[in-house]
Amino acid sequence: MMPDKLGIIAGGGGLPRHLAEKCRLERRPVFLVLLEEQADVGLANDFPSALLRIGAAGKIVKTMKSQKVVDLVFAGHVLKPTYTQLRPDLWSTSFLLKNKVFNSGDNRLLSALIKALEDEGFNVVGADDLDPNLLCEEACITKYSPNSAFIKDINTGISAAMDLGSKDIGQAVVCSGGEIIAREDRSGTDALLAKLPSSQSFGGVLIKCAKPGQERRVDLPSIGPDTITALSRAGLSGIAVSAGEALVLERAKTIAAADSAGIFIIGVNTSYLNQSIHE
Structure with missing residues (x-):
């Protein structure tokens, strides 16, 4: 049929x-x-x-x-x-x-x-x-993984991203040294990353989470090869996305680009911010 x-x-x-x-x-x-x-x-x-x-x-x-x-x-x-x-x-x-x-x-x-x-x-x-394999699993999918300082940034960033999403403004924030240094607005993630200083190597993390009450059939958070290029240009060290709620586009190419640039990609549960911090 x-x-x-x-x-x-x-x-x-x-x-x-x-x-x-x-x-x-x-x-x-x-x-x-x-x-x-x-x-x-x-x-x-x-x-x-x-x-x-x-x-x-x-x-x-x-x-x-x-x-x-x-x-x-x-x-x-x-x-x-x-x-x-x-x-x-x-x-x-x-x-x-x-x-x-x-x-x-x-x-x-x-x-x-x-x-x-x-x-x-x-x-x-x-x-x-249509393709469940697009979703990022709850795991680090790259060769590089976040250290304890980056995990703290992820915890801080999840809370800030969820707050931003609850206002239906955006899905992403950038956190560095435990401080939120940039928040996505309705211009999107590309515009957020474009505003960051170029090649400053301040080692921050991009955190992208589905909004609370997100309509799952459209506008799920997504990352791809271009995201890695933008992160590398801005000197960021990694990406954390909400596991089971974010799409990894062109997965093999995205992971290869991240590995080449020394960038980690990790899928986390939003309850991750309540977990203990370990080395």
């Missing part, structure tokens, strides 16, 4: 291609909506797709229905436009007026969007539902 057709709403990064290629290997029909100025348009050369702007949600819904899509997944990072840049169509305008979420945090906005898409008849799934 042929599996249900998967629709991928594709933003930036390698996750849309990873999921599309997985569908191909599993002989599952797939269709991609490539978000203009966000997605890799090269995907159109390899998979059935349509290039549509983010504000044309009505056309996205109509296209997915015409393609007989059953399951729907959001994949890849999306830079949130201003309202003027969005140029919302009738569907988008109705959605925003009904839910009043445009200026809300990402989790509230995306949770409302998932409900609206389910009301349209789609079954919205998470990237980890």
Whole structure:
């Protein structure tokens, strides 16, 4: 029996291609909506797709229905436009007026969007539902591991990241020497790391946690090769992510890059901050 057709709403990064290629290997029909100025348009050369702007949600819904899509997944990072840049169509305008979420945090906005898409008849799934191997396990997955000072930074950072997430502002913080030196805002982790001083080698840790009450089917914390490059540039020593709630994209390449740069990656349970500190 042929599996249900998967629709991928594709933003930036390698996750849309990873999921599309997985569908191909599993002989599952797939269709991609490539978000203009966000997605890799090269995907159109390899998979059935349509290039549509983010504000044309009505056309996205109509296209997915015409393609007989059953399951729907959001994949890849999306830079949130201003309202003027969005140029919302009738569907988008109705959605925003009904839910009043445009200026809300990402989790509230995306949770409302998932409900609206389910009301349209789609079954919205998470990237980890399609490939559980994307999730980071509760372990250090690199050659290098955190010492006791970095574990203290992780403990401090988890508490700060969870507080930030509870306000639906961001998922990540940077901690060094027991002090929070940077917090993610709605610009995202790339912008957070870009603001750090270049090559200062202050040995901090990036901590990324799922928000309390996070809608798991969209916007889970993720890291990949580009994250390692940004950490190395800023002189950070490692990354801690919430185990079972964070995606490691291009895992082999990410781990190899971290090992080469002397950077650790560890998946931790958020209850980790209550654990004892050991050498």
